[in-house]
Amino acid sequence: MSFNQFLYPHVESCPQPKNHLLLLSEEKYIEQFHIQVVQEDGNRVVIKNSGHLPRERIAEDFVWAQWDMSEQRLYYIDLKKSRSVLKCIQFYAEEHFNLMFEAPLDISLSDSGFKLVNFGYSDLQDKEELSEHLTLCVFTNHTGSLCVCYCPNFDSWEQITYSVFYFHKGHSKTFTTTLGSVDSHVTKGITFLNLDYYVAVYLPGHFFHLLNIQHPDLICHSLFLTENSEVIDMLPHSPLQSLSGSLVLDSRSGKLYRVLLNQSYLVEFLRSARLDCERMALLHCALSHGRDPRRLEAKIIQWISENISACHSFDLIQEFIIASSYWSIYPETSNMDKLLPYSSLLTWDTEIPGITLVTEEIPLPLMKVHSFKGYWEKLNSNLEYVKYSKPHLHYNNSVVRREWHNLISEEKTGKRRSTVYVRNILDNAIKVISNVEAKNLEPRLTPLFQEEDTHQQLLIGLMVSELREHLLRHLQGVEKRKIEQMVLDYVSKLLDLICQILEASWRKHNLHPWALHFNRQASAAEFAVFHIMTRILEATNTLFLPLPPGFHTLHMILGVRCLPLHNLLHYIDHGVLLLTEAAVTRLMKDLDNTEKNEKLKFSIIMRLPPLTGQKICRLWDHPVSSNIISRNHVKRLLQNYNKQPWSSVMDKSSFSVEFLPLNYFIHILTDIESSNPALYAFEGHDNVDAKFVEEAALKHTAMLLGL
Structure with missing residues (x-):
């Protein structure tokens, strides 16, 4: 028995192109055949030298292989001293191919037979035999991610364990989920689906998990739904076969589907979610698939305004602002997930019902080529980051906080740089x-x-x-x-x-x-x-x-x-x-001088910085404000005052009130103002002089005495 696959069947580089056939033999080897066709007798096309087709041996002794038709990649596993090693060969239209990487996998595979993925439907996918064979898939996406999803043979139907190797992040996660009940009518068989930034893990009738492969660090960024969810009831209850990209085959009905995440449904699901972990996961999932960001943000904001205090594990406003800002520029470069925060959370300690998780570091793939383009360049960049940049490089505002406080302090002291x-x-x-x-x-x-x-x-x-x-x-x-x-x-x-x-x-x-x-x-x-x-x-x-x-x-x-x-x-x-200057100005101008408002204005003025307070006081025509202005004026005049001998005789005709201490003080201020005009003529003190101070003192005294 053998399986055949044409390489680059749609390339039209010449009228009679050379075709390349990939052959996988039951004897555990893979070969590539080069087929040249010629045109004879008009429109008749035949294979040239059909008895002696050029061939190349691609691999030997493999136990598992997966074909990625859209990207023309062959993944296969061979056993080296009982160790499973994943390899990938990239085929090119120019008739050459490269072994791109080797990656050790900590999984158990038998060398008694082999399993093929995406080479067409086979007898091994019959529902009676699904539970006897492991499930293993390799998924990639345009950001340079490389995920290997693995589910071993089922030992028990009370709980199911599966693993995802996030090679682009340098670790694996093993999930164990407890099944609430085992329905004998539900066909056994787990399905992994590639959904761009996510991998879906689906067991018909039991659970649906949506794993965030771009940001797998916190478990709350992934969604875990059990058999009681409406989503489970909506999905087929028959085995699904994952094909290239997001295609799936329903083997029972024979229908082919393209699986997509529906943004509108995600928002509706967000409204009905009850757990914080589900809200977190759905919020990120909806934002990452935002095809109409403005409309989506409006719906999420409406939900936030109705549930402002619903989440106890995280701040909804914080998470929305950080995540939405991140996804708004994420497509600009593939390295944004390393440099910008995508979540307001650093840790997540809350358990997710029915799920246990073990995270382990894994050896990184060894790249076998030295020149990279496209996907391979991004994957290599991710691997280099994991190797050499262990500390997080996410931007934070700590430097901004320090510098901002410095600038504000300099402004208050008048010593700005x-x-x-x-x-x-x-x-x-x-x-x-x-x-x-x-x-x-x-x-x-x-x-x-x-x-x-x-x-x-x-x-x-x-x-x-x-x-x-x-x-x-x-x-x-x-x-x-x-x-x-x-x-x-x-x-x-x-x-x-x-x-x-x-x-x-x-x-x-x-x-x-x-x-x-x-x-x-x-x-x-x-x-x-x-x-x-x-x-x-x-x-x-x-x-x-x-x-x-x-x-x-x-x-x-x-x-x-x-x-x-x-x-x-x-x-x-x-x-x-x-207390912004604009707000306080409004208060002073718009509020009348009732007893309640006077108390408010005075309380506000006493809390203002000195320079702002001096400016605001002039907007309030009141003895209290006049008193404050006078105090500031006197303080300025007297800060460098040296007492001089004074004549014991004062011209009383210049004073309208017989209040000797005040008269004596005003005489001093008048003398300073007349002898030092530069001290008096400073900005913002127009119409403030010794006469103003005298009147303010008398008004304030009268107010205090209730006269």
Whole structure:
């Protein structure tokens, strides 16, 4: 018995091409035949020298072989001293082939016979014999992944064990799943399916597992469904045979299917999922197959807004922002999974019901060629990363956090470094903000990007700068302009997602611009939006991500409207609400001077930085603000004052009030102002002089005495 397979049957390099036939013999050898056809008697085509066809021996003593028709690759296993070694031969249209790699496999194979995969249907696939033979498949995809999926003979139907060798990651995972019940009417036989970034493992009637092969580190990034799931009921209950690509054959009906992950169904499934691990897996799966990202993100944001506190193992907003930003630029280069975070989680300790998992390091494939192209170049890059880059290279904002705090501290002390450095950072931020606004085709409901929030602009610009340096350092062979555009798109995506979440909440609760006025009570809708904004702030603060300029002002205004004064001040003191100049200006101008509002304004002013406080005080026409302005003026005048001998006789006619201590003090200030005009004429102190100080002191005293 032998099995035949034509190589490159569709190549039309010449009118009468040379065909190549791959022959696998029951005597455990593989040969390639070169067949030349000639045209005779018009349209008659015959094989030239059919009795003496040129041939080449490809392999000997193999126990398993798989043919990948779409990529023209032959995988086979031979036994060397009872050790299973996986090998791959790549065939080319130019009539040559290469042994690409050898990889040891820690599995038990018998040399008494052999099994063939994807060479056509055979008797071994009859349902009576499926459970007596192991299942072994090799899957690859365009990112340079190499997975070997292995399920040994079943010893028991109480639980099933299978392994996946993630060669592109340098480890294997062995999964053991417990079967709830054994239905004698369900045909036995496990199926592995190649679904691009995922491998599906399916046992009819019992379980369906969707394994994330691009990010297999955390088990929660894979989906594990049991027999009680609706998905199991939807799938065929007969044996499936995995073919090249995503094709499967239902051997019972004889139908051929192409298996795809349905994005709409994934989102609906996300809505009904009850476990955190399922929500995590479905969120990533939906985003990785986003063919219409904007529409998909809108659906996920709607679900997040309805389930904001549903997940206890991870922060939904964090995970969505990080994962969606990652997948938005992932196709740009295959190395993004090594350089950018794809999840907000570093570990996952929660057990997944019915699944146990063992992870082991495995020897890497030994590449047998030295020049790589296409898939092989990406696989080799993955292997080199596993070999030499054990520490994670994922970007994080720790450097940005430190530098941002340094810049803010310098601003407070007035000792900021080179203006060129700061200008470059702010230019980065301007590019990002312009990019976000250019991609926003609809009018924005929320008042974002309407003010210059220097602190957030510094954070945006610093992130652009640090991320660009990170990618330039580790992305070899990618031109600088492309990297700069990727960084710009990535940071823009982060900001845009935050805007989308806030816009969706604003739209859901039907808020209008009058929601930001102080002449009415806050509604339940405003409370809901304030809560969403607080959750966004919590999520971004933990990861130290930038926020859209105007976010803190809007959050502060809603906080004033929604919170009692003691709660508001508690939020301010703990950094939940930030006193932006725009928000405080609104408060001083829009709130009247009722007793409640006076208390609020005074509490706010006393919490402002000195320079900002001096500026804001001038907006509030009140004895308290005049007192603060006067104190600051006096402090400035007297900070370098040296006491001089004074005449005991003062011209009392110049004072309107007989209040000797105050008169004496005002006399000193007047003398300083007249003798040192430079101390008086400093920026922002117009109309503030000794006369202003005197009037402010008298008004404040009268207010304190209740006069």
